[in-house]
Amino acid sequence: MTEFLGYERPDGSVGVRNHLLVIAPIDCSYEPAKKIADQVPGAVAITQTHGCGADTMLAHNLVGTALNPNVAGVLIVGLGCETLTGEMLVEQIEPSGKPVHNITIQELGGTIKTHERGVRLLQGMAQDAAKLRREPFPLAKLTLAVECGGSDATSGLAANPAVGVAADLLIDEGGSVMFGETQEMSGTQHLLARRAVNDQVAKDVYTIIEAQENRLRSMGVDSRWMSKGNIDGGLTTIEEKSLGAVRKGGTKPLQGVLFNDWDRFDRPSKPGLYIMDGTGWDVPSVTHMVAAGAQVVCFTSGRGSTTGHAVAPVIKVTGNPQTYARMTDNMDINAGTILDGSESLNSVGRRIFQTIVDTASGRLTKAEALGYRDYIVFKRSREAEHLLGHC
């Protein structure tokens, strides 16, 4: 039984990092929030950029990030006149038992006074958070998010199948895995539905892929067609193309589809494999999955990618040996050894699995060690969803 070393939270969840989160519920207060976070080691500031309405899809993401076990404490820095208020966020974060404070710039009388108050609150939370010690926990306490971006022909051949092997190993040990990017599942709905644990999950698979195909069609894009580049690169059918993408989620039974909209923000309810219905845009996709509880992210990229996440380690895997050689500073794992036969798929999968466990236990990823703290909240247009009949 493999264990990892993590920080236990008051709600029983286990963090792999011990971050303090500074939330600007509206971008108006983001600059002061960043300055406050800069003052205290381990603190990181996030915001959303969709305006100051009290949109529940935005609140779900911000609250979800605060509830992520990698966060030890939360400070909300609002402007004061936004509709999505700090109080609304506090109400949803407080039940987790983690410390949460809420201040607003207009009430405190400007950013310098807010800075003083904010730094003092963060300082106290940083002192307390530093007392926590890592302890061993079973992998049943770990949720992995899997993402791919900047794909090339090696992605479906090496990196995605190898990450899929690691995902299967994690699930065998009682852990959970989620993968998103609904549009990249087009053409595999019948195969994913076949792996569903019940009819409802099978139906959900069809529902989300059909809805995403509708959105693309409404923009004049037909997602069923293969691009010339796909075909030139050796992909023969849409099934083959999408199978290469979904293979990063491994081969285990599908426990559920996680919906993420105005009414729902689902999290895995029991161990196993899940699909997160969401955008194919890398950073917001990772942002969603971490907000749904993933503590560690595995990100495959054939062409190379640099992104991290505000509170979660992002492990970069490439199936392209040349990309690994060129971008060693950014790519954590070379799965390209599969291509020349110097290492088996299963061996690379086990290496990725071990890296996930080591990262969960505290080893920094390359993106973390370079200080990359990407965070973007994606929001669908409610008007467009209405017009398409999705809500």
Add this chain to the structure above:
Amino acid sequence: MKKAIQIDERDNVATATSDVRKGDTVEVLSPDGKVILKAKPVDDIAFGHKLSLREIRGGEEIIKYGEVIGVASRDIPAGEWVHTHNVDSARLKTSGEEVRGVTV
């Protein structure tokens, strides 16, 4: 030695990991990295493209990742380049699929 990968043991095609010329000997690796057979491609096969591991009859399923990626549109001899000229998607032709009693 040129190589190709069979990603799942059920696959009847393998993917070339470098550009392969007709007549080259290609080592086909299993997911465990073992050489499962040496193929003699009867076509040039570009990096990322597929070759058949055995004779595939017209109408037979093409399997990669252990799943059906299409159907042979004609007989495909062993070692042939497998692509759009001899494979059709099984999915685009299908309308109204039935899965576990769920028809969408």
